[in-house]
Amino acid sequence: MKKAIVIFGATGNLTYKKLLPALNVLINNKRINLDDKIFLVARKDLTLNEYIDDAKTQVSKYIDWDTLSNYLEYIKMEVEQTDSYGVLKDTLDSNGYSDTTFYLALPPELFPIVSSGLNQSGLVKKGEESKRIVFEKPFGQNLKTAEEINRVLWKYFDESQIYRIDHYLGKEMIQNILIVRFANKIFEKTWNHNTIRSIVIKAKETEGIMNRGNYYDKIGALKDMLQSHLLQMAALIGMTKPSSFKSEDIKNAKVRIFKDLEIDKNSVVLGQYKGYLEEKHVAKESKTETFVFAKANIKNNKWKNTPIYFITGKKLDEKRSEIIINFNDDSQLQDMFLGAKKNNTKLIIKVAPEDGVLFQLNVKQPGLSDDIISGNLDYCHTCNWVGNTPEAYEKLLLDIISDNKTLFTRWDEIEAMWKIVDEINGDNLERYIYSNYAHLRQMIKDSKGVDIDDL
Numbered sequence: 001m002k003k004a005i006v007i008f009g010a011t012g013n014l015t016y017k018k019l020l021p022a023l024n025v026l027i028n029n030k031r032i033n034l035d036d037k038i039f040l041v042a043r044k045d046l047t048l049n050e051y052i053d054d055a056k057t058q059v060s061k062y063i064d065w066d067t068l069s070n071y072l073e074y075i076k077m078e079v080e081q082t083d084s085y086g087v088l089k090d091t092l093d094s095n096g097y098s099d100t101t102f103y104l105a106l107p108p109e110l111f112p113i114v115s116s117g118l119n120q121s122g123l124v125k126k127g128e129e130s131k132r133i134v135f136e137k138p139f140g141q142n143l144k145t146a147e148e149i150n151r152v153l154w155k156y157f158d159e160s161q162i163y164r165i166d167h168y169l170g171k172e173m174i175q176n177i178l179i180v181r182f183a184n185k186i187f188e189k190t191w192n193h194n195t196i197r198s199i200v201i202k203a204k205e206t207e208g209i210m211n212r213g214n215y216y217d218k219i220g221a222l223k224d225m226l227q228s229h230l231l232q233m234a235a236l237i238g239m240t241k242p243s244s245f246k247s248e249d250i251k252n253a254k255v256r257i258f259k260d261l262e263i264d265k266n267s268v269v270l271g272q273y274k275g276y277l278e279e280k281h282v283a284k285e286s287k288t289e290t291f292v293f294a295k296a297n298i299k300n301n302k303w304k305n306t307p308i309y310f311i312t313g314k315k316l317d318e319k320r321s322e323i324i325i326n327f328n329d330d331s332q333l334q335d336m337f338l339g340a341k342k343n344n345t346k347l348i349i350k351v352a353p354e355d356g357v358l359f360q361l362n363v364k365q366p367g368l369s370d371d372i373i374s375g376n377l378d379y380c381h382t383c384n385w386v387g388n389t390p391e392a393y394e395k396l397l398l399d400i401i402s403d404n405k406t407l408f409t410r411w412d413e414i415e416a417m418w419k420i421v422d423e424i425n426g427d428n429l430e431r432y433i434y435s436n437y438a439h440l441r442q443m444i445k446d447s448k449g450v451d452i453d454d455l
């Protein structure tokens with residue numbers, strides 16, 4: 001069966017920065033066949049050569065344009081006009097493309113319109129196995145709007161045809177979490193509140209919103225990061241062993257965690273970086289948060305009294321995404337070893353910029369003293385595989401065209417995640433204005449008595 005990938009929103013940031021480079025790699029690795037085609041759909045009146053000339057000025061990663069261009073076709077189309085889908089259908093049908101992926105790299109408000117257009121034109125029939133539709137995040141703005149979008153999708157498609165993207169799930173170390181946890185008995189047996197004191201999930205960025213005010217000002221850090229990436233990481237860390245490692249069983253185990261996870265409203269700190277209001281396309285008196293700190297608990301027997309701290313934001317001190325598992329100290333340690341430090345055994349799952357796992361454990365200080373110091377067992381996931389570890393979008397696109405749904409979000413996950421975030425989003429929480437990370441850290445220390453660098 002000849003395969004087609006149709007990208008709606010081909011003139012957008014996501015297509016230029018992520019999708020085209022990922023497709024270029026998949027083609028070079030022969031994961032996409034010569035018979036297959038990538039249809040670039042957008043509303044600008046362009047020839048393919050003009051599109052490529054524009055794209056070259058936007059794409060920052062290496063692309064072998066001579067090869068990629070053989071797979072590309074540009075189609076001008078107004079996605080809001082229902083009669084415009086006929087041209088696309090004729091093109092696909094007349095060239096024999098019967099296995100098709102429709103990727104909506106579009107603003108989410110267009111999801112229902114395009115879904116209707118695809119179905120009404122006969123491009124995608126409900127339940128048709130060889131037709132997939134991919135939706136980017138954010139999926140809605142809250143539970144209510146997500147439900148509205150989903151109702152439309154379920155009217156036109158089966159859940160099995162729907163791929164909701166959370167690109168964090170395509171990252172190597174996020175996929176590695178379950179392996180580290182369940183393929184190492186040493187962790188599986190100790191992965192609970194008896195042994196683990198706290199969990200910290202961080203996604204810190206140094207950059208601001210970088211000209212994406214149109215998108216970001218409507219969304220903010222709670223919805224952009226916590227509702228999706230951070231909660232997904234919490235579920236992978238918190239879940240009990242699924243009954244199998246099949247996609248549906250992993251999702252069931254995640255949903256159980258989302259249902260038990262509660263954010264302590266009193267712990268939440270929202271911040272906005274100084275200068276945010278001067279960014280392009282940001283409302284004059286915008287209250288959109290660019291930083292979130294929150295403490296949560298998973299209300300089940302496995303995790304009672306083990307807090308999870310979420311930290312995410314822009315214009316912070318470093319670019320770093322990681323999960324820190326802080327183990328309990330041994331209360332008898334200090335009687336046995338005079339120099340013992342408390343609480344310094346931790347496992348750090350490094351997601352970005354490095355991929356890896358660091359196990360920080362207590363060791364004897366070299367020399368004549370009996371002091372205890374921290375030693376690191378540091379596994380670098382990429383070091384021995386330079387050039388071979390796929391980018392998230394390479395993995396996700398390959399999984400979509402291969403009908404593998406493990407790394408995509410099922411509706412009940414989205415629903416449960418929105419319930420968690422809506423609980424805090426409804427409150428009119430104060431937004432602290434921070435000039436830099438040190439300032440923010442001090443404000444949280446003063447207002448909540450927590451040092452976020454000490455968690």
Ligand SMILES: NC(=O)c1ccc[n+]([C@@H]2O[C@H](COP(=O)([O-])OP(=O)(O)OC[C@H]3O[C@@H](n4cnc5c(N)ncnc54)[C@H](OP(=O)(O)O)[C@@H]3O)[C@@H](O)[C@H]2O)c1
Nearest residue numbers: 009010011012013014015043079105106107108136137138
């Ligand atoms: N960029 C990222 O890194 C990133 C990361 C995660 C998720 N996402 C998600 O991916 C989706 C696309 O994001 P993006 O950053 O690529 O946005 P973008 O740069 O604003 O591009 C949006 C695309 O949609 C088209 N479009 C907008 N309104 C349209 C309309 N009324 N009719 C037809 N086409 C329309 C634009 O066409 P014109 O060029 O003609 O305006 C453009 O091709 C969004 O859902 C976003 O949340 C993006």
